[in-house]
Amino acid sequence: MAETNWTKTRNPTFDKEGALRMDRIAKTAFKPIYPVIAQNAVHVTGKSKGRCLDMGTGPGMLALAMAKAAPGMAVTAFDFSDDALKIARTNIREAGLEQQVTTTAGDVHAMPFETGEFDLIVSRGSMFFWKDLKQAFAEILRVLSPGGRTYIGGGFGSLDLKRHVIKEMAKIDPSWDCYAKKKSGDDGMKRFEKMFDELNCSSYQIIDDDTGFWIVLSAPA
Ligand SMILES: C[S@@+](CC[C@H](N)C(=O)[O-])C[C@H]1O[C@@H](n2cnc3c(N)ncnc32)[C@H](O)[C@@H]1O
DSSP: OOSSSSTTTOOOOOOHHHHHHHHHHHTTTTTHHHHHHHHHHHHHHOOSSSEEETTOTTTTTHHHHHHHHHHTTEEEEEOOHHHHHHHHHHHHTTOTTTTTEEEEOBBBTTTSOTOOOOOEEEEEEEEOOOOHHHHHHHHHHHEEEEEEEOOOOOOOOSSSHHHHHHHHHHHHHHTOGGGGGGOOHHHHHHHHHHHHHHHOOOOOOEEETTTTEEEEBOOOO
């Protein structure tokens, strides 16, 4: 069935096989996107110091790219899948970034963090699977520091990279369902606007362009 709105939540299983598959894709077709997304996150939010959280980190590639793009940041790679975190820890060790990037297990809907811990919260390709977006964003706003910002969503960083990924994924897995081919649409936008209104979050920007679909929230300073 054709999905017309790619901001709609989907419901896959995140088992060991899925975690290994994401690791393979992250090291092949998706490999060039993470440094660009990390640079975009730093550029758009203006955050490169303090603590960074990567939600739904999977194999940890965005967390590692954040550590390289912002050497002054301590990065927490967060996921509810132990299989994904095991893979992420191996990737962090192989990158030699164990001092800067650590892992924490948990669910985005009830995060094991103190209020106001993170200056920058990033996430790529995970939000579309969260069961209760409003609860997840309430948690995000809770753990965001005063003046903290987010770069949460999905996409490939640029139009060229999106084309590259679609071409490479067609070779690897012709059945791959690329949400970036779809439009977010007005309904998706309105849904987020209504949600942020209900969460009393008045300072936000929704980016929907060639870099992807990204939610930039700003916590009051
Ligand atoms: C498609 S993968 C994306 C991985 C990584 N961000 C990337 O772009 O390479 C989605 C990840 O989100 C995680 N995830 C989904 N729902 C979650 C939740 N409620 N809490 C924590 N992690 C979640 C999954 O375990 C999976 O590793």
